[in-house]
Amino acid sequence: MKMTNMSMTSWGNYPVINSQSLKFSTLTQLKDTISTHSDLIPRGNGRSYGDSALSKNVVQVNPHDLFLDFDVDNGLLHVQAGVLLADIIKVFVPRGWFLNVTPGTKLVTVGGAIASDVHGKNHHIVGCFSECVEFFNLMLPSGDTVKCSSVENTELFRATCGGMGLTGIILDAKISLKSIQSKYINQTTIKTLNLKDTFSAFEEHKNAPYSVAWIDCLASAKNLGRCLLTIGEFCTDGQLDYQPKAKINVPFNLPSFLLNQLSVKIFNWCYYRKVSQRISQQKVGIDTFFFPLDAIGNWNRIYGKKGFTQYQIILPKETSEAGLTEILQTIADSGKGPFLAVLKLFGKANDNYLSFPIEGYSLALDFKIEDSLFKLLDVLDDIVLEYGGRVYLAKDVRVSQAVFEQSYPQLSTFKALRSRYKMQQKFNSLQSKRIGL
Ligand SMILES: Cc1cc2nc3c(=O)[nH]c(=O)nc-3n(C[C@H](O)[C@H](O)[C@H](O)COP(=O)(O)OP(=O)(O)OC[C@H]3O[C@@H](n4cnc5c(N)ncnc54)[C@H](O)[C@@H]3O)c2cc1C
Structure with a gap:
């Protein structure tokens, strides 16, 4: 064990x-580490935004990145938990396979994707990452390893x-991949005029395999x-010679004053006008469609030394329009424009105890850390609760216990399981x- x-x-x-960063080589070493430490948390590639992968002792799982087996007849891939989704894409797209569910960055590990039960632009059709997990092996606080799936050790799987990362360390997982015939996506962009128009457009295209909206957060x-x-769907042209897109890098933290109300306004103004007609179409590559932000390495440095946070919430469908109107109005009135605002349509919730999605709409907002930001987010939390929504833990760094407890109804089941296994x-x-927790 390296500490x-x-x-x-x-x-x-x-x-x-x-x-203390803890690196293990063997499962015996990992077991010893668990028995001799407390306040441990597993860590994948550190792409969660806040403090979910931070603790006194951090177990680094990402060096464990072997491909273990591939069942080509059924598209089932068995990997160690530290494998990056980027590696799976690089190896498997040329063979005609893609991930069933991928978040907006491919630089996350399989373990991290399971632990956050991540969603992509197709949650309304296929659900969360766990929907494509056949099983995983989990090391418990006792040091025992158990196989978990939706039919075996189901409670541990759901938790x-x-x-x-609060139930133990995911060591490896078998996931199902999706067959594709192209490295290209037919992308259609629809320019809307206001929130009502945005919701109508989402509903009109609710059967599109992928959908996501960039919201002009400073418009009022x-x-x-x-x-x-x-919206998008995979092409069927047989072109599979995928190469990951080269990226440019932000070499150091930029001065945070560069991101101010004016620059955010200019960015939003230009972005909204990049499309002139109501509807436009393009054929784009996998990286452009699914992972536009990965094209700029360390883009998080544009927020400066103090950092930033993403506030991602979800509201049930029936309250989404009223709730999002109030949230967007509160932000516009606050003068604290987020740099990026993304809206997604979500399908039904699953049975996992702490998974974020419920059927409705989710808004994700990037804010730089500055005085009084958290006060604004507290106000937004109250609106989210009033409309029956919740905050996403994978992005969170500040939500209060009281707000969290009111919004995750299966919390007591999760806590009872944590107690039972002395987690x-x-x-x-x-x-x-x-x-x-
Ligand atoms: C640009 C960008 C876009 C994103 N887009 C989306 C999106 O569209 N949808 C979405 O859902 N998320 C999105 N995310 C969030 C990201 O997908 C999740 O935070 C994911 O969990 C990060 O994985 P990681 O490997 O970096 O894990 P880390 O950030 O290292 O850890 C995240 C959590 O997983 C736990 N964990 C990690 N590895 C293990 C393991 N082996 N065993 C047990 N627990 C483990 C950690 O303890 C921690 O709680 C985005 C993040 C970025 C930076």
Whole structure:
């Protein structure tokens, strides 16, 4: 076991803490580490935004990145938990396979994708990442390893998918891939005029395999909620010679004053006008469609040294329009424009205890960390609760225990399981302590 004291943070670059980084080579070493430490948290590639992968002791799973087996007849891939989705895409797209569910970055590990039960642009059709997990092996606080699936050790499966690393360490997983005939996607962009128009466009295209909208968060009054809605489906042209797109890099933290109300306004103004007609069509590659932000390495540095946070919430379908109107209006009135605002349509919730999705609409907003931001987010939390919604833990760094407890109804089942397996004695993160898990 290699132990190193180091300063550690996640994608939002906030907070930065001193932790002990623990690297294991064998399962016996991992078992010993669990038995001799407390306040452990597993970590994948640190692409969660907040403090869910931060603790006094951090177990690094990402060096464990072997492909173990592939069943070509059924598209079933068995990998170690540290394998990046980027590696799966690189190897399997040329063979005609893609991920069933992928978040907006491919730089996450399979373990991290399970622990956050991540969603993609197709949640309304296929659900969360756990829907494509055949099974995983989990090391428990006792050091025992158990195989978990939707039919075997079901409670552990339900608690671990979306359980933010608080049930143990996912060692490996078998996931199903989706057959594709092209590395290209037919993309259609629809330019809407206001929130009502945005919801109508989403509903009109609710059967599109993929959909996501960029919202002009600084638009107000009659333009409030206008967006560019992008929908897409894989082409069938047989072109599979995929190469990952080269990326440019932000070499250091930019001065945070560069991102101010004016620059955010200019960006939003230009972005909305990049499309001139109501509907436009393009054929684009996998990286452009699914992972546009990955094209710029370390883009999180544009927010400066103090970092940033993403506030992602979801509201039930029936309250989405009223709730999002109030949220967008509150943000517009606050003068704290988020740099990026993304809206997605979600399908039905699954049975996992802490998975984020419910059927409705989710809004994700990137804000730089600055004085009084958290006060604004507290106000938004109240609106979210009033409309029956919740905050996504994979992005969160500040939600209160009270708000969290009111919005995750299966919390008591999760906590009871944590007690039964003595998980609190071993696995905790800054986040789990803050929200009373
Ligand atoms: C640009 C960008 C876009 C994103 N888009 C989306 C999106 O569209 N949809 C979405 O759902 N998410 C999205 N995310 C969030 C991201 O997908 C999740 O935070 C994901 O969990 C990160 O995986 P990771 O491997 O980096 O895990 P980490 O950030 O290292 O850890 C995340 C959580 O997983 C736990 N964990 C990690 N590995 C293991 C393991 N082996 N065993 C047990 N627990 C483990 C950690 O303890 C922690 O609680 C995005 C993030 C970025 C930076």
